[in-house]
Amino acid sequence: MGLDETAQKPHDRLSAHLAADMERVNALIRRRMASEHAPRIPEVTAHLVEAGGKRLRPMLTLAAARLCGYEGDHHIRLAATVEFIHTATLLHDDVVDESAQRRGRPTANLLWDNKSSVLVGDYLFSRSFQLMVETGSLRVLDILSNASATIAEGEVLQLSAAQDLRTDEAIYMKVIRGKTAALFSAATEVGGVIAGAPEEQVGALFTYGDALGIAFQIVDDLLDYGGSTTTIGKNVGDDFRERKLTLPVIKAVAKATPEEREFWKRVIEKGDQREGDLEHAMALLASHGAMEETRAEALGWAQTAKAALAVLPDHALRSMLADLADYVVARVN
Amino acid sequence: MGLDETAQKPHDRLSAHLAADMERVNALIRRRMASEHAPRIPEVTAHLVEAGGKRLRPMLTLAAARLCGYEGDHHIRLAATVEFIHTATLLHDDVVDESAQRRGRPTANLLWDNKSSVLVGDYLFSRSFQLMVETGSLRVLDILSNASATIAEGEVLQLSAAQDLRTDEAIYMKVIRGKTAALFSAATEVGGVIAGAPEEQVGALFTYGDALGIAFQIVDDLLDYGGSTTTIGKNVGDDFRERKLTLPVIKAVAKATPEEREFWKRVIEKGDQREGDLEHAMALLASHGAMEETRAEALGWAQTAKAALAVLPDHALRSMLADLADYVVARVN
Numbered sequence: 001m002g003l004d005e006t007a008q009k010p011h012d013r014l015s016a017h018l019a020a021d022m023e024r025v026n027a028l029i030r031r032r033m034a035s036e037h038a039p040r041i042p043e044v045t046a047h048l049v050e051a052g053g054k055r056l057r058p059m060l061t062l063a064a065a066r067l068c069g070y071e072g073d074h075h076i077r078l079a080a081t082v083e084f085i086h087t088a089t090l091l092h093d094d095v096v097d098e099s100a101q102r103r104g105r106p107t108a109n110l111l112w113d114n115k116s117s118v119l120v121g122d123y124l125f126s127r128s129f130q131l132m133v134e135t136g137s138l139r140v141l142d143i144l145s146n147a148s149a150t151i152a153e154g155e156v157l158q159l160s161a162a163q164d165l166r167t168d169e170a171i172y173m174k175v176i177r178g179k180t181a182a183l184f185s186a187a188t189e190v191g192g193v194i195a196g197a198p199e200e201q202v203g204a205l206f207t208y209g210d211a212l213g214i215a216f217q218i219v220d221d222l223l224d225y226g227g228s229t230t231t232i233g234k235n236v237g238d239d240f241r242e243r244k245l246t247l248p249v250i251k252a253v254a255k256a257t258p259e260e261r262e263f264w265k266r267v268i269e270k271g272d273q274r275e276g277d278l279e280h281a282m283a284l285l286a287s288h289g290a291m292e293e294t295r296a297e298a299l300g301w302a303q304t305a306k307a308a309l310a311v312l313p314d315h316a317l318r319s320m321l322a323d324l325a326d327y328v329v330a331r332v333n
Numbered sequence: 334m335g336l337d338e339t340a341q342k343p344h345d346r347l348s349a350h351l352a353a354d355m356e357r358v359n360a361l362i363r364r365r366m367a368s369e370h371a372p373r374i375p376e377v378t379a380h381l382v383e384a385g386g387k388r389l390r391p392m393l394t395l396a397a398a399r400l401c402g403y404e405g406d407h408h409i410r411l412a413a414t415v416e417f418i419h420t421a422t423l424l425h426d427d428v429v430d431e432s433a434q435r436r437g438r439p440t441a442n443l444l445w446d447n448k449s450s451v452l453v454g455d456y457l458f459s460r461s462f463q464l465m466v467e468t469g470s471l472r473v474l475d476i477l478s479n480a481s482a483t484i485a486e487g488e489v490l491q492l493s494a495a496q497d498l499r500t501d502e503a504i505y506m507k508v509i510r511g512k513t514a515a516l517f518s519a520a521t522e523v524g525g526v527i528a529g530a531p532e533e534q535v536g537a538l539f540t541y542g543d544a545l546g547i548a549f550q551i552v553d554d555l556l557d558y559g560g561s562t563t564t565i566g567k568n569v570g571d572d573f574r575e576r577k578l579t580l581p582v583i584k585a586v587a588k589a590t591p592e593e594r595e596f597w598k599r600v601i602e603k604g605d606q607r608e609g610d611l612e613h614a615m616a617l618l619a620s621h622g623a624m625e626e627t628r629a630e631a632l633g634w635a636q637t638a639k640a641a642l643a644v645l646p647d648h649a650l651r652s653m654l655a656d657l658a659d660y661v662v663a664r665v666n
Contacts, residue, residue, distance in 0.1 A: 035486055035489070041486075041489055092451050092452070092455060095428070095447060095448070095451050114428060114447065115428070115492055116489075116492070118425050118428050118451055119425070119485065119488045119489045119492060120489060122425060122458075122484075122485040122488065123482070123485035123486060123488075123489060125455075125458065125481070125485070126478065126481035126482040126484070126485045127482060129462065129478040129481055129482075130478045130479065130481075130482055133471065133474045133475050133478045136471055138466065138469055138471065141466045141474060142466050145459065145462040145463045145466045146463065148458070148459035148462055148463075149456070149459040149460060149462075149463055151455075151459070152452065152455040152456035152458070152459045153368055153374075153456060155452045155455065155456075156368070156374055156449075156452045156453060156456060159448060159449070159452060
């Protein structure tokens, strides 16, 4: 299976199937983002929330709820909740990432943006919190509060794990659960909970979201050492230049010869990167089979996601979710 | 009433009365602040949470709950919740304020601190969220989610209102409700709610916290143009230098002659501040009676706070809360 037209379909099919719900989610997002008192807020968020993002996370919530036969209104609120949380974390990531990328050359403008990013991010978090309280479900609140803690902890962990060659696969998993999988799994799980689905199905929705999120992030990290710029919307080598310990590197470091280890120390720990280093790093990742192993893990997680769907009702949405899992890893397969 | 030994007692008396509860709150804070995965978190928060802050907000929650006869455990969780929210906003304020104070001279170290401040702030928010969910009270969650939104909105509003002479008293009130009063009123209100107090008492606790918070912030803003450095822990003129539109300035701007208006435009809007400008500003505040009027408003809010207590049970804590309202304004009386 390559990156062909067929492989691109699951997301569009989900969009089409959930179009009416998604329109309500978008209307709710616009309404709740507005602030009578602080008109700057929609300005800051407009490019994030309005500009036709993939809306993958809210779609997962809608799909999970509908798949379990939900007919109420709360899935709309929860989908908006999830998108607000996602947008808030993007805003706060801006502060963290921008400062790293422009280290040594910060501008007053950068700092002004930082202020808005921090405060508007907080605003969206608080809005998401209000929305989820409106569902009146303590279980939903429990799931989303735990997801929030996992996300925040993962972000801090990533900060301290960066540039540290001792980062192992267990730490990497915690980081990417926080960074990506925790919100995916909460998105699908709350869809099932709000629908009143049986425990077995709620558990399956959690597992699907968790595995999908992990596969998604591993693929993203893999493409950073091999995808084209157009495919992933960022440049090959960004993680390398930011000295991030992603799965391919962790695997290559674990198998490094003493000489290779010195190379990794220099480029990742010391940050002394020279012409040709990225190419050398990519050659090391290939020679130790680190790219292959990482790819196999991503495929494994996609399989886990698909397998989890077995206990869910036979439904058009179920096959779209299965295809989505395939699609996520198709980029590297 | 001057700033004498007697006037300093209410806070200490509350501390003594609530010592056993407060010890449990402190233990809970330490426990929940810890992160197995990210040991950096307690490092960042230690100086904020551990270093013997006044703990005013959690004390308000404990006092409100005990005053209404509460005998359970949830007031401990809620007090810790309130302190976590407060600490998280302090961390995020650091990012916003530091960048303003050092505008034009940001350092790499400042940016690194910004990262930790943003992410650890988010972590504390998410921890506070988990704690409040544990109380199982949707009403408490509703109050605290609304307070969070008011806080975030007020912060953004403050950012856009700064350096803008059109800022009026209505905007100022929204800013200080967000900055200070919203968490005070939520702190007292949830204490009443968790105790199952009658509606009238819950409403009174809200009003008390709201008015106390407003009085507290007005006094703070007033002292910035007149208190000594030791009294308020910051320097006279900080708000002036940061070009903030606080109540005394808003009142003086409203009564400014055309010539005075040019002065305010120069120092606040354009930020062109010269030797002697702070002294001139203080003279204008005095000549228009802006300091006196502001002081009278603070005293009025303290009276409102005290009056609200009338419907609450006759209890040692009630008189301590009344004395606390007097104490807050004693600094400028």
